[in-house]
Amino acid sequence: MSTWQDLVTASLIGTERAEVPPAGVPGVLTSDPVAATTDPAAVLLDRAALLTAARRAGRRCPCAKPTPGPG
Numbered sequence: 001m002s003t004w005q006d007l008v009t010a011s012l013i014g015t016e017r018a019e020v021p022p023a024g025v026p027g028v029l030t031s032d033p034v035a036a037t038t039d040p041a042a043v044l045l046d047r048a049a050l051l052t053a054a055r056r057a058g059r060r061c062p063c064a065k066p067t068p069g070p071g
Contacts, residue, residue, distance in 0.1 A: 003021055003022075003051060004051060004055075006021040007020075007021060007044065007047060007048050007051065010044055011044055011048070015040035015041050015043075015044055016040075020040050020043050020044045020047065021047075022047070
């Protein structure tokens, strides 16, 4: 499964029954600053937000049009 699917599964089943997976985002430090909190629900939401931002940062805008060149 993907990291996103693992996060969705943990959120649907509940953090008491499913382990919160690490959000493997390239370029992010290997030490997880989110893990400092002890609330698994907060960790889940923070990791989902981090992964969402990383996914959207790499997406191209479907409505962008090239600017006209000189001339």
